[in-house]
Amino acid sequence: EIVLGVDNIIFISILVGRLPPEIRDKARRLGLGFAMVSRLALLFSLSWVMGLTKDLFTVMGQGISGRDLVLLLGGLFLLYKASHEIFVEVEARELDGPPDATATPEQMKAAGARAFWATIGQIAIIDIVFSLDSVITAVGMVDELPVMVAAVIAAVGVMLFAAKTIGDFVDNHPSVKVLALAFLVMVGMALTAEAFDVHVPKGYIYAAMAFSLAVEALNIRSRGKRAALKASGAE
Numbered sequence: 001e002i003v004l005g006v007d008n009i010i011f012i013s014i015l016v017g018r019l020p021p022e023i024r025d026k027a028r029r030l031g032l033g034f035a036m037v038s039r040l041a042l043l044f045s046l047s048w049v050m051g052l053t054k055d056l057f058t059v060m061g062q063g064i065s066g067r068d069l070v071l072l073l074g075g076l077f078l079l080y081k082a083s084h085e086i087f088v089e090v091e092a093r094e095l096d097g098p099p100d101a102t103a104t105p106e107q108m109k110a111a112g113a114r115a116f117w118a119t120i121g122q123i124a125i126i127d128i129v130f131s132l133d134s135v136i137t138a139v140g141m142v143d144e145l146p147v148m149v150a151a152v153i154a155a156v157g158v159m160l161f162a163a164k165t166i167g168d169f170v171d172n173h174p175s176v177k178v179l180a181l182a183f184l185v186m187v188g189m190a191l192t193a194e195a196f197d198v199h200v201p202k203g204y205i206y207a208a209m210a211f212s213l214a215v216e217a218l219n220i221r222s223r224g225k226r227a228a229l230k231a232s233g234a235e
Contacts, residue, residue: 001155003206004134007187008035009159010180011078011126013167014085015119017177023116028163031123036156038124038131043138043148053136067132068195074129075191081122082184089178129191176216183209 012031016024055063138148170177186208190200 001134001138001151002158003202004130004137005035005155005159006206007184008032008127008130009163009166010170011081011184012123013163013170014177014180014184015122016167017171019115019119020112023112024167025164027116027119027123028167029160030120031127032156032160032163034120034124035127035131035159036152038127039134039152039156040149042131042135043145043152062196064195067136068197070129070132071191072195074126075188075193075195077125078129078184078188078191081126082181082188086178086181086185089174089181133191173216173220175219176213179209179212179216182212 012028016027016031019027053065053067055065056069057064134152135148138151142148170180183205186205190202190205193200
């Protein structure tokens with residue numbers, strides 16, 4: 001559950017990072033709270049969840065179930081959102097623009113509220129997709145509902161503890177943010193493939209991302225040392 005929650009933390013951290021600093025913690029807590037509620041709700045409706053694996057219709061010989069539809073739509077949404085965020089981060093930072101100096105405090109407050117709830121809505125959509133994957137995995141591992149519930153609560157507790165640290169680190173290192181977004185693109189592709197019964201082991205995705213992060217950590221350390229040397233030389 002904790003490993004499967006990594007996707008959730010990264011997605012929430014990136015979305016929350018675009019909000020004003022004073023409301024980020026609130027958005028982060030609401031997002032993770034919704035993740036826990038959606039997982040628990042799915043756990044307590046296991047018969048319905050497992051029914052989602054039954055084919056609803058067939059397309060070109062490929063059976064499509066309710067689970068497949070959820071994974072397909074979630075994967076496409078994740079692909080769109082991650083690709084858009086990469087574009088904004090790499091090519092179009094200036095699209096955000098400075099705040100409108102002519103806006104009244106009420107207008108600014110309303111705009112902030114719209115951005116906040118739009119972010120929560122996007123987090124809720126992807127939470128449902130990740131929750132379905134998480135619950136089906138849990139059902140495949142154990143038969144006892146209390147064990148599943150305890151695992152979900154423990155995992156969300158870890159996510160709450162780690163989310164702010166991870167979010168701050170990603171915000172402070174733009175190159176890591178782009179890597180994290182690339183990771184979400186990979187997850188979106190995996191979800192889309194899973195919808196067509198093409199299983200991509202997540203271990204491969206996590207291993208590739210861990211290797212990339214290790215290389216970037218070395219780059220960050222190297223840049224820090226060079227900056228320190230330049231500063232000492234200037235003195």
